[in-house]
Amino acid sequence: xxxxxxxxxxxxxxxxxxxxxxxxxxxxxxxxxxxxxxxxxxxxxxxxxxxxxxxxxxxxxxxxxxxxxxxxxxxxxxxxxxxxxxxxxxxxxxxxxxxxxxxxxxxxxxxxxxxxxxxxxxxxxxxxxxxxxxxxxxxxxxxxxxxxxxxxxxxxxxxxxxxxxxxxxxxxxxxxxxxxxxxxxxxxxxxxxxxxxxxxxxxxxxxxxxxxxxxxxxxxxxxxxxxxxxxxxxxxxxxxxxxxxxxxxxxxxxxxxxxxxxxxxxxxxxxxxxxxxxxxxxxxxxxxxxxxxxxxxxxxxxxxxxxxxxxxxxxxxxxxxxxxxxxxxxxxxxxxxxxxxxxxxxxxxxxxxxxxxxxxxxxxxxxxxxxxxxxxxxxxxxx
Numbered sequence: 404x405x406x407x408x409x410x411x412x413x414x415x416x417x418x419x420x421x422x423x424x425x426x427x428x429x430x431x432x433x434x435x436x437x438x439x440x441x442x443x444x445x446x447x448x449x450x451x452x453x454x455x456x457x458x459x460x461x462x463x464x465x466x467x468x469x470x471x472x473x474x475x476x477x478x479x480x481x482x483x484x485x486x487x488x489x490x491x492x493x494x495x496x497x498x499x500x501x502x503x504x505x506x507x508x509x510x511x512x513x514x515x516x517x518x519x520x521x522x523x524x525x526x527x528x529x530x531x532x533x534x535x536x537x538x539x540x541x542x543x544x545x546x547x548x549x550x551x552x553x554x555x556x557x558x559x560x561x562x563x564x565x566x567x568x569x570x571x572x573x574x575x576x577x578x579x580x581x582x583x584x585x586x587x588x589x590x591x592x593x594x595x596x597x598x599x600x601x602x603x604x605x606x607x608x609x610x611x612x613x614x615x616x617x618x619x620x621x622x623x624x625x626x627x628x629x630x631x632x633x634x635x636x637x638x639x640x641x642x643x644x645x646x647x648x649x650x651x652x653x654x655x656x657x658x659x660x661x662x663x664x665x666x667x668x669x670x671x672x673x674x675x676x677x678x679x680x681x682x683x684x685x686x687x688x689x690x691x692x693x694x695x696x697x698x699x700x701x702x703x704x705x706x707x708x709x710x711x712x713x714x715x716x717x718x719x720x721x722x723x724x725x726x727x728x729x730x731x732x733x734x735x736x737x738x739x740x741x742x743x744x745x746x747x748x749x750x751x752x753x754x755x756x757x758x759x760x761x762x763x764x765x766x767x768x769x770x771x772x773x774x775x776x777x778x779x780x781x782x783x784x785x786x
Contacts, residue, residue: 744776
């Protein structure tokens, strides 16, 4: 007992961080080390040797085995000082019909595949990826959502290694033009203008362990957005994004008849049916947790787009389990008394949904949910 109380706070914190890394690392039993150089962002220690190699192109040895201190150590980007400029090798950018909301942050998405490798189509789930595949997402916050000006805040890597997917968050330091690996995450106060209204929040860079809260499928880390229904976007050539990938040899098993490919529309497109728009938003923003195999399976909500019937699984007269506000997730015909849009609107950590990944609400999406629920035939919900 006496020994415990003589430990200083730094030692205790180090032990806690090492325990967190051990529990969440899907690739190796040892904890990642952190840089001894500026900034002092994590545990002390030297950068892994493979990360310090000078290579021409992508540093595959580091990418497949190490948690490098600096984002540039992996050699992924055409311009290490601006990851928005694109990725090297056989990498390519991609777009989604509907995007996950993150405090109005803009996102630049890339897929990197080992030379000669391809993704495999899946009708309902995320595509299959070969070992060595990397999914890159670059986040930038605008000062005004109507203007082009923006500031880089973080870059997230999802790497397919031998033992599964590994998620690595890198905070962007504009004064260094570099991203640094963050074990404990960070909160960045921000202010932006949206629809002439000033909004304030704290943009959350995830901790090393919290990535798996959202990126969880059957208790393993997995991608979220790369599903056919969200990727069937048409390009300037008239070909859908998926067809373009097939022709380039980076996607296999695509159905010859495009009618067979499920389509979740852009939820902002008001020419699309209201029900489909609402379901598309819930699918990309909520269904990775609210499904049978997800982290929120006990809630009773199952929000995958492919569920054609809007019933109890989608929240109709389903009591808001575990929330202190009570009520029903969807009270048909009564959007104001439905907890689903209310929790999308609330920003306190104890009330909001999703619980992580945002600090301000997506006001247009909240309005869409209430409009959709109000348009449903009224049904009396009762406990």
